[in-house]
Amino acid sequence: MHIAVLGTGGIGGYFGGRLAASGHDVTFLARGPHLEAIREHGLVVTSVAGDFTVQPAQVTDDLTSIGPVDAALLAVKTWQLPPVLEKLPALVAPRTAVITAQNGVEAPDQTAAAVGRGAVLPGIAKIFAYIDGPGRVVHVGGPASLAFDEWSATPGAPSERVTRLREAVNDSGAASPVPDDIWAELWSKMLFVVPFGGLGAALDATIGELRSRPSSRLLLEDAMREVEALARARGIRLPARVVEGTMAFVDDQPADSTTSLQRDLLEGRPSELDAWTGAVVRLAAESGADVPLHRLLLEVLTSRHPVAPPR
Numbered sequence: 085m086h087i088a089v090l091g092t093g094g095i096g097g098y099f100g101g102r103l104a105a106s107g108h109d110v111t112f113l114a115r116g117p118h119l120e121a122i123r124e125h126g127l128v129v130t131s132v133a134g135d136f137t138v139q140p141a142q143v144t145d146d147l148t149s150i151g152p153v154d155a156a157l158l159a160v161k162t163w164q165l166p167p168v169l170e171k172l173p174a175l176v177a178p179r180t181a182v183i184t185a186q187n188g189v190e191a192p193d194q195t196a197a198a199v200g201r202g203a204v205l206p207g208i209a210k211i212f213a214y215i216d217g218p219g220r221v222v223h224v225g226g227p228a229s230l231a232f233d234e235w236s237a238t239p240g241a242p243s244e245r246v247t248r249l250r251e252a253v254n255d256s257g258a259a260s261p262v263p264d265d266i267w268a269e270l271w272s273k274m275l276f277v278v279p280f281g282g283l284g285a286a287l288d289a290t291i292g293e294l295r296s297r298p299s300s301r302l303l304l305e306d307a308m309r310e311v312e313a314l315a316r317a318r319g320i321r322l323p324a325r326v327v328e329g330t331m332a333f334v335d336d337q338p339a340d341s342t343t344s345l346q347r348d349l350l351e352g353r354p355s356e357l358d359a360w361t362g363a364v365v366r367l368a369a370e371s372g373a374d375v376p377l378h379r380l381l382l383e384v385l386t387s388r389h390p391v392a393p394p395r
């Protein structure tokens with residue numbers, strides 16, 4: 085398959101790298117020293133599931149030079165989406181699939197505004213991976229799965245392009261589980277990552293600290309209940325007892341885990357605060373839901389970390 089990987093970071097470098105290494109015709113979008121290093125030495129992936137190098141790797145900083153593809157993996161951070169989405173139509177032919185991998189729940193709609201809902205496969209990446217220097221990506225853990233589906237999928241009847249893409253990901257050595265309901269899964273991940281990210285950043289705490297102090301554990305659960313109520317108000321069919329299930333998942337994670345949101349904010353980098361906590365506040369206002377904890381977290385984090393993109 086002809087695949088464009090838009091953003092060669094933790095997500096694009098890992099899943100795109102696996103697809104390229106398994107023989108697909110993959111072009112990576114990258115820039116600066118990262119692009120130069122990939123061009124010169126290939127894309128070097130160090131992974132708990134087995135190291136590999138894509139060499140030579142097809143890499144460009146000009147998205148429009150790639151031409152129409154079978155699939156594009158949108159793998160930039162949420163705040164980096166606008167310039168990429170502006171040029172995205174150059175890659176899209178009638179059956180092209182554009183998989184969104186961003187955390188939060190707004191990337192599919194933003195992408196659909198650029199290329200139409202018919203092109204978009206809302207997706208969820210479950211992995212811990214990051215760039216470790218020019219040309220190098222590290223996968224440290226997580227299931228390394230990339231789930232996606234059609235916008236309005238019929239359960240049990242995947243489209244032909246979804247079937248082909250799932251096969252490609254599974255054959256590459258990563259996993260592409262079949263979601264029951266991609267929207268419920270997107271919101272379920274949001275319900276984990278946003279409370280964990282917001283509270284972790286506000287309290288400068290790891291997951292182990294958040295879950296073991298009774299006061300912060302309660303706040304974590306309360307924040308999850310806010311996201312649950314918001315999702316249900318928007319008609320999302322979350323599983324029963326989703327908060328209890330997510331807290332059990334929290335209890336299973338390595339104690340020193342933090343989110344990218346927390347690390348980016350505390351290290352003064354641009355962050356996805358607007359797409360995580362900001363989105364909860366924004367969508368709650370739209371849906372008539374009340375999310376006082378998230379409103380407070382947004383206020384605290386925005387004023388404490390002014391480098392975060394404005395709301």
Ligand SMILES: NC(=O)C1=CN([C@@H]2O[C@H](COP(=O)(O)OP(=O)(O)OC[C@H]3O[C@@H](n4cnc5c(N)ncnc54)[C@H](OP(=O)(O)O)[C@@H]3O)[C@@H](O)[C@H]2O)C=CC1
Pocket residue numbers: 090091092093094095096113114115116118145159160161162164167168185186187209210211212213214215344356
């Ligand atoms: N990493 C993870 O483990 C997980 C990440 N996610 C989500 O996936 C999304 C991607 O995250 P992640 O892979 O970590 O992000 P990274 O920052 O690791 O990768 C993004 C890459 O895209 C590049 N990029 C951005 N815009 C452009 C552009 N216009 N042209 C060329 N290159 C560009 C960035 O370059 P530069 O550095 O120069 O800006 C960077 O190399 C996020 O929404 C994140 O929340 C979800 C689950 C797990």
Ligand SMILES: CC(C)(CO)C(=O)C(=O)O
Pocket residue numbers: 187209210211212277342343344345
């Ligand atoms: C917490 C984690 C790793 C979960 O996949 C994540 O998505 C992030 O930190 O951005």
